[in-house]
Structures are given as structure tokens and as C-alpha cells.
Amino acid sequence: MLFRLFRKALAHRIALALCLPFLIPTVGRAQEKPYFVTYSHDLEEPGNLEIETKTALARPAGGDHYGATAMELEYGTRAWWTTELYLDGQTTPQDSTLFTGFRVENRLRPLMREHAINPVLYIEYENTSGADKTILEVTGHDGQAGLAESNGQSRREHQHEAELKLILSSNLKAWNISENFISEKDLSHAPWEFGYAVGVARPLRSAASSRECTFCAEKFIAGVEGYGGLGDTFSLTMRDTSHYLAPLIGWQLPKGVRLSFSPGFGLTETSLARVYRVGLAYEFEQFGNWFQGTKGGRE
């Protein structure tokens, strides 16, 4: 009985959190690609704070359905520097719901000009448990076997990891093409693990409409991303690695809300057969000014 009441209260809080962006009267809007794993060189505008939830729904072979959510707080520290905090959680209906850890990352643009290929350096510290199933990247020999373990078993495993990514990204006409090279190291005695992510996206129409609209083609961005593991320093081979191909669609709603959806398909036996991802983002404009006694940009 008590457990049911707790679950009901939790569901209400989640519903409130999801509705909150629609209740806050600002006009903030984001212009971002609907990638879930791949990063482009588009950084957060300086002073803006974007809150985004990225949920992965999947069922590993021999395991139960689960839903894993990463709440991402992304702040534009400078025009060339974005800082992010991720808070991860996971629920398995036949098992349990738990907080699975956090990540802190920074993305830095070393070149101040726009080039044909734009590099971004990505540095992350990750403190998560083995029950983290958000699949925000795939490295080494990650596979569905690790996702099939019960929460009670997997939560005992703690991961303190450092992750470096080289993000290369190009905006060609209305297209974005991004490639990420990932290297990850558990700070204990574990090998370096490698992975990749590539993505292509573009709006359905490149010119903006002359009237405000919600369902115009330019409000939708479509694309596809592929990602997977490339082995580790102990076994630098593609054997027993996971790879996914995932079409994407993003929809820019009024009042700064962005929805995105992506069904991902596993390409190897080690991969999950399917992983569905849903994203909901909201951007607070000039959040930094809220603490400086001015409300710049909110007129």
C-alpha cells in the first residue's frame, strides 16, 4: 500500500516536471540537432541554460524492459565553452527504480572561426553505477548482456570514468555532418575503451516562414545517427562490439520546447535489437543574468 502511494506521488512529480516547461512564460528557443549520442559543434548560447531529458527504452535479450533517463543541464559558459551536468536514473518495472549517477562534462571550441570542419574538445568525468542504462555512448565491448543484469546486482558496480571525445562537425548549407571519436578510461585498472558516433541532420525546409507557426516544415529536423564500440586497448577488435543505426526526428515547439524521437536498431548480435529514445528540452534564455540583478533578454 505504502509502495503504491509512493509510486503515485513519484508519477505526479514526474508529470509536473514534464509540464513545467509549458507553464513558464518565456520565449526561449533552442536551435539544436536532434542527436541523442552524437555531438555537433553547436554550443549553448552564452548565458543560456537548457534542461533536457533523454530517455532510452529497451529490452535486452534475457532481461526485462527498462527505461533509463538522463537529465541534462547544459549551460553556455562562454560562446566557445559549454558546461553540462547529467543526472541519470533508471527504472525496471519488474525490478526497481534508482538513481544511477552523474556526469560532468565540458565542451571547448579551440578555434574561434568557422571552418569546413570544426573541432570541439569534450572532457567528461563520470560517476555512475553499473545499473546506468542511458546508453549516451557506446564504447569498447559494451553489449546487451551488461544491460540484462538485475538492478540489485549491477548497482554494486561503481564506475569512475574519464572520457575524452574529439568532435568534428561541419555545417554545409542546411546540413550538419558530425563525427565523434570517443575514448573512455575507468580510473581504476581498466583499459582505454574506444567508440564512435556519426550523425547527419537537416531541417525539412531551410527558409523560415513569414508567420509564426508550429507545424511548418522548418520546425522539424530529420536525420540519422550511427554509433558503436571499437574495442579497447586489451582487445582492439570489432569482435563483440555493439553498433546502432538510428533515424531521428526533432520538433521545435513554441515557448522554447523541443521534442525529439529516435528508434535505434542494433546491427550486431551484441547490440540491443531496438532502443527507442525520447527527448524533451527546454531553454532558459540568459539564465546567467538572473543572478546579476538584470533580466537581459526577457523583455
Place this chain on the structure above:
Amino acid sequence: MRIAAGILAIALGATLAFAAVSSKRWEHVPPRDHAQANPLAGQPEATAAGALVYKEHCQQCHKANAQGDGRKRPSLRSERLRAASDGDIEWFLRQGDLSHGMPSWSSLPPAQRWQVVAYLKSIQ
């Protein structure tokens, strides 16, 4: 005394040099970009669409009246903008000025950047 005068002269010289460079922002624009004409010039719909794109992405810093905040966010109704060619402005939107807080808007499709250029020219 001489040292103080020297420091003052260097500071004054640096300020004047910086001012000269600032006023010559468009000299950095490659000739090909500088010479580009707005393909959407003279189209009222493009100006109206540019106003909406401006509202979405630029207004938060440069304000609804495009006058900026008088401090770090400059006014977009200025002699500098009036002196710029369409190509100069499009180039600057695409490049941004990351070290001074202006993001690159290369993520916007080119058509939307030209729409913003049409709008900015219309308010000068």
C-alpha cells in the same frame, strides 16, 4: 614620472589601435563574401521571416528594438551595420565572434541567415 607617462602613452596607443581595428571589422571579410548580394533582398516576406528568426535567436541579447544593452551586447542600429554590405553581415552571422560572446550561427540554414540580413538592413 617618465615611466608613468610611458605607460599612459602605451595605454592610449593600444586603445586607439583597438578602436581602429574595431571600426574596421568588415576588413576581415573575404572579398568573395563581401561582394555577395542578398538573394532575398527586396522580398517583404523575407524581411518578415527574418524578424521572426531575429526574435527567436537574436532578441535575447540584442533586445526587441535591436538597441542592445548598452554594454556588452551592441546595438544593431549603428553606423557600422549601415556601412556593411549584405555579404559582410551574413559572413559575420556565420562566423560569430566567439571570443567576444557572439555565437556562430552557422547552424542556421543559409536562407534563414539571409532573412536575418534582410531584416537587419530594413531597420537601419
